[in-house]
Amino acid sequence: MSIDWITVGAQIVNFLVLVWLLKRFLYRPILDGIDAREAEITARMGEAAQIEAAAQQQKAEYEERIEALQASRAETLEAARQEAEKERNAMLTEARRQMDHEQAERAAQRAEDARAFRAELQKSAAEALLSLTRKALTDLADETLERRIVARAAARLPEVTDRLRGDAKQAVALTRDPLPEEVRAHLRDALDAVAPGAALSFETDPVRSPGLSLTLGSVQVDWTIGDYLEDLEAMLDESTNGVSAGDPRDAG
Amino acid sequence: MQLTPDDTILLTFFGIGLNATIVNTWIIMALLTGVSALITRNLRPDVPPNRWRTALEVMVGGIVGQISEVTQRRDPRILYFVGTLFLFIVTANLLTVVPGFDTPTASLSTTAALAISVLVAVPVFGIGSRGLGGYLKTYVQPSVVMLPFNVISEVSRGISLAIRLYGNIMSGAVIAAILLSIAPFFFPVLMDMLGLLTGVIQAYIFAILATVYIATATAAPDAHQDKKDMS
Structure with missing residues (x-):
């Protein structure tokens, strides 16, 4: 066991060189790498903390907004429900008003149609009744309708004689169609019998019902076929109402 | 039988x-x-770090952790010195298993050189930390009477460092050589395994003692006094 001092010196130098070499190639790179990584981790953790803080802030904001929305949700729903109810009532009112208006229009139209139909029916019935009456008189009694009308009016003149006053100087015979001359003469004779000296004039009105209207002063003697038509219409209405009331389909 | 690799001359340059x-x-x-x-x-x-880099980081981190536990501070200069001591000794000791490789730590010259390095490094670190006056004052504490004893203590612990490492490594190599001549098949393997364990432990002991000496020299006065009181 001996010490070689030259070797000792060489080993000291070797050791110092090794210290420098390992410092250069081992410790510095490793420590710098660790420090750099720690710095990077610290920076990333800082960024993560900032991101997390921002996320937490956003989360708090969203939660606050959600709470506010939930709080106002009931009010919004109630307001919307009331608005919808109001709109619904307005629409129903408008629909009812429009329906009533249309019903009134249809009713007026139906009434107008019924009135026109009734007038047309009355006109046709008058024509038919007049024609039938004239034919029946001709066939059965060899008479004309105009003569019978004038005869009827002449027969009623004595009934109104006591109502004549001093103004019975002018008489007017109003018919729809012009009267034959022989009928006019008959009427004139009958008038002379109750009102001597009274002037008789003949007038026509195409729109009036067939018949005769004799005006003598303040007295008027009428016979028109319209009275019969009114009776016929009343009978038809009564029959129609009776049929409608007795129809089980209508009842059902 | 050669007890030290100092006697094995491999090359000669200019008569050296x-x-x-x-x-x-x-x-x-x-x-x-x-x-x-x-x-x-x-x-x-x-x-990205690979497995080798990670292994180096673990190793260096372990050394830094051990030094920090002893010195209670992180000084890279102590890492350079003590870390190199540990790595050199442990590598040399582990290479004893290589046939034909005479490990340098089996040489008293090498261990003496390392011990001298520690003996020099301790006052260098102490002066660098406390200043020249502050470091020299530690030799006359607690009284001037203790000056020779403190000087003897400094020298003796350097000698003990050198002898301890040399004795352990040299004895392991000698015992392995003796057993190889007596029972060449089984016992040398066991002794080599034991030598690996002993070599790592000795490297750790050498490095940790050097760290303690440096830490004692560089500690604050109060802490220095506390450590002396505890010893």
């Missing part, structure tokens, strides 16, 4: 013989430097 201690030390230096340079050559923050 290069023994196996120096040459093998160069081999260990080249091995440590080469491996370190190879692993850390692409060490950049943007390059």
Whole structure:
């Protein structure tokens, strides 16, 4: 066991060189790498903390907004429900008003149609009744309708004689169609019998019902076929109402 | 039978013989430097660490942790010195298993050189930490009477460092050689395994004692006094 001092010196130098070499190639790179990584981790953790803080802030904001929305949700729903109810009532009112208006229009139209139909029916019935009456008189009694009308009016003149006053100087015979001359003469004779000296004039009105209207002063003697038509219409209405009331389909 | 590799002259330059201690030390230096340079050559923050780099980081981190436990502070200069001591000794001790390789730590010259390095490093670190006056004052504490005893203590612990490491490693190598001559098949393997364990432990002891000495020299006065009281 001996010490070689030259070797000792060489080993000291070797050791110092090794210290420098390992410092250069081992410790510095490793420590710098660790420090750099720690710095990077610290920076990333800082960024993560900032991101997390921002996320937490956003989360708090969203939660606050959600709470506010939930709080106002009931009010919004109630307001919307009331608005919808109001709109619904307005629409129903408008629909009812429009329906009533249309019903009134249809009713007026139906009434107008019924009135026109009734007038047309009355006109046709008058024509038919007049024609039938004239034919029946001709066939059965060899008479004309105009003569019978004038005869009827002449027969009623004595009934109104006591109502004549001093103004019975002018008489007017109003018919729809012009009267034959022989009928006019008959009427004139009958008038002379109750009102001597009274002037008789003949007038026509195409729109009036067939018949005769004799005006003598303040007295008027009428016979028109319209009275019969009114009776016929009343009978038809009564029959129609009776049929409608007795129809089980209508009842059902 | 040679007890030290100092006696094995491998090369001669200009009349100066290069023994196996120096040459093998160069081999260990080249091995440590080469491996370190190879692993850390692409060490950049943007390059993900590989397993070798991670192993080096674990090793260096372990050394830093041990030093920090003893010194209670992080001084990279102590890492450079003590870490190199540990890595050199442990590498040399582990290479005893290589047939034909005479480990340098089996040379008293090498261990003496390392012990001298520690003996020099302790006052260097102490003066660097406390200043010259502050460091020299530690030799006359608690009284001037203690000056010779403190000087003897400093020298004796350096000698003990050198002798302890040399004795352990040299004895292991000698025992392995003796057993190899007596029972060449079984006992040398066991002794080599034991030698590996002993070599690592001795490297740790040498490095940790050097750290303690340096920490004692660089500690604050109060802490220095506390450590002396505890010892």
